[in-house]
Amino acid sequence: MRRGALTALALGVALPAAAEPPARVVSMNLCTDQIALMLAAPGQLISVSRLAVDPLSSSMAAEAAAYPPNRGQAEQIFLMKPDLVLASTYSSISSVALLRDLGVTVVQVEPVNALSQVEAQILTIGQALGRETQAEALAAEFREGLKGLTWQGELATAAMYYPNGYTSGAGSLADDVLRTAGFHNIGAELGLTGGGTLPLERLVMAQPDVIVTSTPYPGGSRSEELLNHPALAELRQEAGLATTTDADWVCGTPHILRALRSMRDAREALE
Amino acid sequence: MKYTLPVLALLVALLFAASLLIGPAGLGLGESLHALITGQGGPVVLVMQEIRLPRAILGLLAGAAFGLAGAAMQGYLRNPLAEPGLIGVSSAAALGAVLSLQTGLAAAFALALPLSALAGAGLSVLLILLLAGPRGGALALILAGIAISALAAALTSLALNLSSNPFAAMEIVYWMMGSLADRSMTHVWLAAPFIALGLAALLSIGRGLDALTLGEDAAQSMGINMARLRWTLILGTAAAIGASVAVAGAVGFVGLVVPHILRPLVAARPSHLLPAAALGGAAMLLAADIATRLIAPDQDLKLGVLTAIVGAPFFLHLIWRMRRVEA
């Protein structure tokens, strides 16, 4: 809670007075969308980003389908007459600046890079929405879930491998998920911080116990074609265990616990 | 002069070996060769046989295709600026490849990828010959090339932007610049037969190109069947460039730089330039691909970036020289 308030303060955002919660809230970021969907009072949230209805990115596509989607551009959002806009610090700088110039309150939150930051994120958004009670409850529920899923034994190795050979290194949410579920992250071991590309041959040489790839999108792309590379197929076969990431991996919301659980299951299967 | 081809062949062999031995995994020399040849050695075998070998083979084949197609088109049009990348043939091939991927044709039928790239390349060569005329005047050729390149590149971007796959739009750079990163043996089997056919077709027109040194009338009077020469050139270029672009993207400038450097070494004779340009193209692409791995091993630096840095100054130099000749 303190962290959230500090973040907001650091960004120079005046938090809305707790006494009067915002009545019309627009979320323009996939991750704030989902937390807002879980916390907002009926009728309080009036629009979510269009990614929120994409089942490959969003864990709450069905719930989000009830809301008009926005494309994250200032003109469209301004015309919705919001009291509050929820955005990420990675949202378009020009859209956020324009909305602020037009007198709209925008709360930007940092992306979550570790499981320990999820609670603060929930509380920050809860406070912005004037839904502190619900936020406290959700955060407590998350804390309990996380406790039960933390692996105590020896670590196995795992590698995240996304289209274009992209991987998650140290300091990323996926890295934290792997570590908590009982894995060394190959990406982090090879010295990557945050995200970066992992050449296929280094992945092959690292011989991870588990390879985690992404769910392919419809439509062809050379980036995803890499996931069908014969060397990767053989490596997967040797590893004997391959899992895929899905929408649950994308955001630091309570849904990340489902991703953690699938990796915990994978870790247990290796024993 | 007598040693040009053997020296080039040796250079290609060395670069091919270097391409096999250099990579981000940093394997030992003996270890990698042993794994490559015997298939013994765990993950090293996988790296050598499934990752580095196809990359090196495709570098060799696509480089030969770009170099040879440049030399052949220059010989036919009697214009040293004719190059598959500059005159839009590579972009048109990329458009063909992208359309087959985005319509799902390539997923349904694997050969659709090289075939539709081939169709794109073939159409653009036809169009170029039509627009630039038989003599291929420099200005008409370059203007026609710019128009075809721009249109093909725009349509490629459009197709990728409209794709339902979010990664497709990020691949515009790949199709424009080319890369050999993480290609597999599947790509080799898909492209190699077409590239080989194209190379064979283009190597067969040496005598006709020699005769064309004296113009079309003289060539015809010396017994050259111009219609057959033209179709061999179009189909050969389409097959070689189409299949190369389908698996490696549009790598520019190889077909410009290589013939330009090698022409003096073969006494400017078009028929002697053809095999030399094929070897030279292979050497240049292999070298560029090795350089991408040395400069930025973890970044998938695009091949076209390096070939353009080397090639664009050559292009300017050629334009400067032609300007003086034509003035």
Next chain:
Amino acid sequence: MSLLSLDKLTVRRGVCPVVDGVSFTVQPGEFVGLIGPNGAGKTSLLRGALGLLPHEGRSSLSALPAAARARAAAFMPQGREIAWPVTVETLVALGRSGQPEDGTAVEEALRRMALQGYRGRKATALSGGEQARVLIARVLAQETPLVLADEPVAGLDPEAQIRTMQVFAGLAAEGRSVIASIHDLGLAARHCSRLLLLHRGQLIADGTPAEVLTDQLLADAFGIKGFHAMTPEGPVFQPTEVLR
């Protein structure tokens, strides 16, 4: 046996005939000068006869397959194109491409055109006159019974002009034949054994230089008058004035 026979050869540009029903036959041992004012159809006649232009009527050469035609007749086009800086020897040897090559034909062609000292030079670096000689040498190297040349002596200096005409006359003396379009009536009168006069696409005269270069035909076709004389060194013709 004739080396070339044309029967009502007609070449059209659009609907307009630029060569209009031309018939003639060339026998071995002839040096035929093809004369006529600009636009008379000399180039179209030569290209049509070789089958390089679509035509009506019959040409014994254009009826042949490309390879057989290349052995029957060599052609030197008017545009003196040399696209790449190849050596003189390489260029001359192009005339041998597709035929067995032992070097003697190239050597002989270089000798006839006095080019032995040029063999290693880059053809593109030569002067216009030297280039023309190299291109003629290429035609000679083809060693065909018939040579067609479109304005072979244009742009040459007097020595090279006379030498070229003598080379062609020499070929005729050996039993080969040459058809050369030529603007210099003086050279034509002096060296050719036969002249063909084209005017507006039609063959209006065909005979010895004395029979063709008459006052009437010169006035009709060229609109000029000329001076003739027979000298101890042979016939002399010099155009003197414009009539129209």
